[in-house]
Amino acid sequence: MKKFKWTALFIVIMSLIWMVGCTSKGNLNEESQLEKPNTVEKxxxxxxxxxxxxxxxxxxxxxxxxxxxxxxxxxxxxxxxxxxxxxxxxxxxxxxxxxxxxxxxxxxxxxxxxxxxxxxxGSFPILVRKDFEEKKDIKVGLMEVSVVNYLADEFLIEEYSMDKIFINEIPARLEMINQGQIDMAVLPEPVASQGELMGLEKRIYNSKDxxxxxxxxxxxxxxxxxxxxxxxxxxxxxxxxxxxxxxxxxxxxxxxxxxxxxxxxxxxxxxxxxxxxxxxxxxxxxxxxxxxxxxxxxxxxxxxxxxxxxxxxx
CATH class of the missing domain: 3.40.190.10 (Periplasmic binding protein-like II)
Known part of the structure; x- marks a missing residue:
């Protein structure tokens, strides 16, 4: 009789251990599944x-x-x-x-x-104001330490004596030449072509670089x-x-x-x-x-x- 009681008790204890283990494993799997999406950062x-x-x-x-x-x-x-x-x-x-x-x-x-x-x-044409008459001394709109200043020297320095007017904002540069306040401006495409639609002359120079x-x-x-x-x-x-x-x-x-x-x-x-x-x-x-x-x-x-x-x- 004692032997039967101890055997039954043993079975109950082992069953509880197995159930707890399964529950814990299930909880871990659920937690892992919940955490997994958060570990993958876009x-x-x-x-x-x-x-x-x-x-x-x-x-x-x-x-x-x-x-x-x-x-x-x-x-x-x-x-x-x-x-x-x-x-x-x-x-x-x-x-x-x-x-x-x-x-x-x-x-x-x-x-x-x-x-x-x-x-x-990139592509950087030179825009020329309306009714521009060729002359040696010109006012050119550009940004000081920038690609447009570099390209102005590359494209224009042999032909013109430039008074460089520094205008950082591209739309402002376009507006100034459209109003005739400067003779030329170095502008990126497609902004330069917008100026061409406004009646400005667009000159394209090929870089040697x-x-x-x-x-x-x-x-x-x-x-x-x-x-x-x-x-x-x-x-x-x-x-x-x-x-x-x-x-x-x-x-x-x-x-x-x-x-x-x-x-x-x-x-x-x-x-x-x-x-x-x-x-x-x-x-x-x-x-x-x-x-x-x-x-x-x-x-x-x-x-x-x-x-x-x-x-x-x-």
Whole structure:
């Protein structure tokens, strides 16, 4: 009888242990299932672009969900003023931004940790005011330490003596030349073609450089902590370039849509040849550094490796 009681008690105890174990395991599985979605963080980037043709691949990648297909959420912000874009980049509001090599050199020289991860492809015609009569001395609207100042020297310095009027905001530059307050202005496409619709003359000059001064930069913090995101960004960028190469009207249409342009400007836009992600050469960077030294009147002691991060284009 005692033996029967002990056997029954043993069975009851083992049954309770088994039930507790199953319940605990079930609770753990439920908790794991509840926690699992929270452990998967979406990859995100916030980038700033300018109202320029080199923004087209980024717009196309966003519209066609190329970023999304790779699991990347990209917030694209459009800036009309390069100074505002620069402030957003320096304050940490942006992970990366479209800028130019001239600004890159100046920023890194002043201690701002950014690097170019790819060149972009821009187009910068010269707009000429209405009823302009050819003369040696001209007033030119541009931004001081920027691509448009560099290109004004490249395109106009042999033909004209320039009085450079510094106007940071692109719409303000367009308005001043439209009102005849300046003789010429260096403006990015497709804004330049908007001016052409207004009756201004558009002159297109071909650059002798292999690379466009326009670039995409990311902050040192983003390159360190968002390497995967930046890698995917460039992958989607390349896919968009492939699409544009098949039909350049894809770029024209997306620029009109995103920048809210007059549709009549479509066939006037001077598009560049779009290249897949690539970094500018050492020789080109050194040329820009020399120009910066001349404009700023000071020595710039920077190495190529301090300005360029090439691992995203390999």
């Amino acid at each position: 990859l995100r980037l916030k980038v700033g672009v300018m109202p320029a043709v080199d923004s087209a691949p980024i717009f196309v990648a966003a519209k066609n969900s190329y970023f999304e297909e790779l699991g990347l959420d990209v917030d694209v912000q459009i800036y009309m003023n390069a100074m505002n874009r620069q402030s957003a980049l320096q304050s940490g509001e942006l992970d990366g931004a479209m800028t130019d090599v001239i600004a890159l050199v100046n920023n890194v020289q002043n201690g701002f940790d950014i690097k170019v991860t790819t060149s972009t492809d 292999e690379f466009s001064p326009e670039i995409m930069v990311f902050t040192g913090d983003a390159i360190k902590n968002k390497e995967k995101e930046i890698e995917l960004f460039h992958k989607a960028y390349n896919k968009a370039v492939e699409e544009i190469r098949k039909d350049e009207n894809i770029a024209r249409d997306i620029l009109i849509q995103e920048l809210k342009l007059n549709p009549e400007v479509k066939d006037k836009i001077a598009l560049p040849e779009y290249n897949k992600a690539r970094v500018p050469s050492k020789e080109y960077i050194e040329k820009i550094i020399s120009w910066n030294e001349k404009v700023l009147g000071k020595k710039i002691d920077l190495k190529y490796e301090e300005l360029v991060e090439g691992k995203f284009v390999k």
